Amino acid sequence: MTYLDYQATTPLAPEAFEAMLPWLRDQHANPHSPHREGRRARAAVEVARDRVAELLPPGGRLAFTGGATEALNWAIKGTPEDKGGGPIITLATEHAAVLDTVAASGRPTTILPVGPDGIVDLARAEAAIRPGTGLVAAMLVNNEIGVIQPIAELAALAHEAGALFLCDAVQGYGRIPIPAACDLVAVSAHKIHGPKGVGALWIRDGVKLAPLLHGGGQEEPGRSGTLSPALCAGFGVAARLMRDCQEADASHVRTLFAAARARLGAGWTLNGSAEYRYPGNLNVHRPGLDVARVMSELRDTAFSAGSACASGSGRPSHVLRAIGLSDAEARSSIRLGFGRHTTEHELLAAIDRIHAAADAQRIAA
Template identity: 70%
Template sequence: MIYLDYQATTPLAPEALDAMLPWLRDGFANPHSAHRPARAAKAAVEVARGEVAHLVPAGGRVAFTSGATEALNWAIKGTAGGLVTLATEHAAVLDTVAAERARGRAVTVLPVGSDGLVDLDAARAAIVPGTGLVAAMLVNNEIGVVQPVAELAAMAHAAGAVMLCDAVQGYGRVAIPDTVDLVAVSAHKVHGPKGIGALWMRDGVAPAPLLRGGDQEDGRSGTLSPALCAGFGTAARLMRERAGEDAAHVAALWDVAESILAGWTINGAVEERYRGNINIRRDGLDVNRMMSDLRDVAFSAGSACASGSGRSSHVLRAIGLSDAQARSSVRIGWGRYTTEAALRDGLVRIVAAAGAQGIAA
């Protein structure tokens, strides 16, 4: 299997697995108890918390959650005032914002251009006094575009609002602006385990609790898994230690992809983007047929969170693509464990499968 779907999830780092195993096998104590085994488990949780904190702005605190979806829900539902967000946000933000609108909160969903970047003039007009929260994704999960989060944060603060950054795809890869107030991250997008994420909160910013029943995380209730925390912490440490090496590898693979996919149209900005994600299209391409023909190549027709919905990508429609063009697009993602040979082989097969449909490369 050639795995080219890094935006959906990343392979678990062997070091993260090794860090988890002792806590799965022997270190099963509840980290919120008071006896000696529990204190050892608590210590492991705190070490992991420190590692996760290295890749978010300095200061503030990291609260572990079940994943980024919970973190985003907590940040959005736990704040007051009007909501401003982008049309290309993840469903975890857009669906939550829609639910808040149904409860009576004012909501503005900002448009993006054909490059996928937010219209800053529209943002400036929308982020006004009375706005409580501005939410924007650092790196888009479908098209890889890097949004001007720092500029949006400045507008939010000028209006007296809080800035939430969905950094799931950018964490450890693209610098998170120091001026944001809330940051949501997920372990399984950085070679950590599934089932754990975190919400970083700037000092003085404390969303109302989403989950109640113990307050184990000072605003978030629920027993933590030392194993998941240890895996996340190790994955975060590796993202920090290997940042230069990983970035160089990803950039080199981007060059390979661009050369093989010459003639395909790239969806979204080419310059303002993370280079481990390429979303491309060929008009008339039957993506479902291609995926059926290439069962040993893992890539995506859009967000994994929306697969099976029957809808074309809301992100691609937001950048101006027709429904037919959106359905003729594929997302290909690579990273630390992708070899150049595997990427070349996978892309050559994708091009060949398109050719078999009568669509020239």
């Protein structure tokens, strides 16, 4: 199997697996228990917390969650009325975990459009983010097209209006710097070669959130639920590896992106900005391509026709529609995601097979 779906999830790092194994096999204490074994489990959680926090801005605290979706829900629903509880400003290309949560919040909302490159117009954002705005939410790296938003500038506009700024950093965490001006940052372990089922919300000092989950309040900022030392330990080791491998990973994906674009050739059009993007994401379209048919023919190659969260819905990607693609163009788009464990040989071989399948469709038509 050639795996090219890194935006959906990344392969678990062997080092993360090894860090988790003792807590799954031998050590079963509750990290919130006061006895010796509980304290040992708690110590493992705190080591992991420090490691995850190393890649986040200073001046905040980190709460583990069940994933980034929980973290985003908490950040949006937990902002109090007197600080952050006013109208919400967000972008049309945000993940459903933001757009659906904003819609469910019942708060007045402005959804800003993006340009054909996938990037928000800062002048338009400035006009929308006015005094009285409670929360501005934007994704650092888009999960579908890899575009990098001007997060520092958006955060500055939010603060000028007296609003809080929430950054969905799931795809960018450990890959590109997270601007220090953010007030809330959501991250996920399984996007950085860690385990599924654990994420985190970073909360700037002084920002108070109402609980999303009520119960024991095990996490100091107000998150209830028993933490898994195994999942936390795996997340911590994956974060440490992202820190240690950051330069090598960045160089590798830049090389892969350039090679892949060259191999695809002129018949494929890049979706989103070529300049302001994370190069481990290659989202392209080809006129008339039946993506479902290509995926069926190449079952030993894992790639995406859109984001994993929207797959199977039958609807064109809202992100691709937001950058101006027609329904037909959106449905003829593929997303190739690659990273640390992808070899240039397997990527180019997969592209050759995708290209051949696309050519066969055109001949048959």
